[in-house]
Amino acid sequence: MEYECEEQEEEIVFKEECLNGPLALKVGNNEGLGSFFYKTMFENMGRIYQVDSSTGKVETCGSIRERAIKIATELKHMNVTPEDIIMVCVRLHPEQATILLSIFLLGAIVAPIDPEMTLTEMKETLIKLRPKVIFCDLRNAAHIERSLMEAKLYKQVHVIHIGGDPTSKKSLDSVLVKEPDISFQPTIIQDSKKKICLIIATQGTTGSPKLVCHSDYALTYQIYLHRQIILETTSRLLSFFPLNWILQVVLCCLCYITSIVKVLPSSYSERAIVRLIHDYRIDTLIISTKDCLKIVKHDSVNDFNLDCLKNIFIGGDISTPLEIVNIHRKINGARLIQFFALTEMCGTVASFVSESFDFMSPASTGKLMPGFKIKIGDLNTRVSQPPNTWGELTITGPSAMLKYFKGNIPSSIYMEKGYFRTGDLAEYDSQGHLYVLGKVTDLKETESTKFCLLEIEEILMDHPLVSEVAVIADNKDIIACVVKVEYSNLTVKSLEEFIEQNLAPQMRPTKIKILSEFPKTNIGKTRKIILEQNYLKVPIQRSIGNLSV
Known part of the structure; x- marks a missing residue:
């Protein structure tokens, strides 16, 4: 399979009261991500994929690929088909990349789900998804199994534990000790723009989590979009986001096909993070704005040399100008890149890059990424508004979701003439900067x-x-x-x-x-x-x- 990705010159286009980002990337996807990863990783067997900072264990593309084939073979023996859903309930674990790859190889549907969901939320999610298999670590195993019993699905779902007794039939280790199937071949995806490859839940900050369906093509587009953003300046990447966050899925996939090495954190204290950046010469950090502020305010930031840090990607929430300025003052020399990401768009739709704290538009969430278009709808009339006018943000783009999974939400509620209604209160200026003030429901008059x-x-x-x-x-x-x-x-x-x-x-x-x-x-x-x-x-x-x- 060939993937074509052409860089386009940035161009701000205003047409019929809408804002267009640069031209979309040209991404060809003929056989599916599983086939592409299978071939690319074979060509780079000796390249380092990740390092586990808690154990020092180094994984290559070859070792990840071999274990993924073993898991995929076992899933085949469980009669998993491309139409089946595989849930992955882990936060940060060395095996998450292996499990993710194995599901792509089979062409099945991966559903990374927050293991910290409440019992009620997990039960409702299980009833909707009805997964064929669930991967979970031992810390969450009891919670998952109780949720399965509440959902009356306990006998219908295979649960595979990550860790624990390697002789147990439920242990992932019992699968990994087997010899790989040398005749294994990945599943070919016939229509990558329609085939669901990923189901991921919204964060549920202002309502119950919703399950979003994405195509193989949508995920491919976001992978190549992020390759264009970070590959040139990134060799070692450290991310603290869990797999159930859409951009963490994108980053795992990005490392399958690039020279970027993913470093897995061992602990989450401010001093441990700063030491990890220093010891492993991390050049790209991906972290929430709030956690980044905790780090830069901590005394340990002065105890280590952080000159290696070239990029800090912040996200997870809207960052204020003061927060961005405070980060810059403490870690000078690193680019601050703020992502505006939407689960329904499979990742980033706008980003703002600031080289110093003397930047031009500190309140902006950035400019649109290639291929995305937005309109600002009047809150009452729904008429598209010109620049510098607040209204509801609506958006469309190459990686837009296929649908909500069994959400019973009519498309007329969340779609408007081909644009997704985000529920965000926003505006854009004449330079193409996007500003998001909050949710429409947070507007008071x-x-x-x-x-x-x-x-x-x-x-x-x-x-x-x-x-x-x-x-x-x-x-x-x-x-x-x-x-x-x-x-x-x-x-x-x-x-x-x-x-x-x-x-x-x-x-x-x-x-x-x-x-x-x-x-x-x-x-x-x-x-x-x-x-x-x-x-x-x-x-x-x-x-x-x-x-x-």
């Missing part, structure tokens, strides 16, 4: 003004004793939920005084809740839906605003 809850959050984050903020609201109350800086003596009274000095009367919260922590997804995003359930008397009714989270 009084007799004198309109404002977004994110604006309140940004002001409250300026308080020196505030660590995290999440503002929620209904028709009656605006509630500021706050996590204070550890060991500080932040009080509601001191916050009220700060609010009175810094916020207009109509924007002031009616209630303040100081909490020890926020409910989070496993990529660190605050689950506002849970805060709303706990503290708002009137439930928020959402139809669109929770789709692209």
